[in-house]
Amino acid sequence: MTPSPPRTDLANTDKADARSSFLVLAGWYVAVVVSFGLFLSTLSDSVPADCGEVCDSERSDMLMFGLYVALPALFLALLFSLATLAVLISRTRIRSSALVGTLSAVLPLVVCGLLAASL
Template structure:
């Protein structure tokens, strides 16, 4: 009986797949957008009684906040997340695409959440 020589591992096998990691990252951002949409659905759409044309409903105020504050912040967070994703894929040996996508999304989304909560 002869023993066969072990084959060396290929150079690219020790890293996460960038495409799958990007899909995980996109899933986190989609979850944030869906959660904001569900949050808007819980807000009241009625204008307070005795208020003139200068008043808005709770839902419209949150929608305006989402369009003018949250959307640009989410875009900047996405740019940071994509940079983190590129760095994590190229410079670490993490094999799990889910972990790489989650790690690249968590910090920027958490910062946006903290800033939005303190508005």
């Protein structure tokens, strides 16, 4: 019996798949955006009566915070996550795409969350 030839599609199995890891990373960011949208839907859209035209509703205030503070912070976190993902894929021998994608997303998202909570 002769041995079968080596499979070329499994030649690089000591590293995580870059596409799958990116999809996991993107999934974390989508989850953050969706949860912010759900949070916005729970806020009141009514303006206090004694305020007049000067005040905004809770939903409007939080939407402005999301637009001017959270969105740029999330963009910077995404850039840092992509750089971390590239380093984790090229320099480590972690095989799990879910673990690599999660590791590259968790630290920047936690830092953004802590900074947003401190404001």
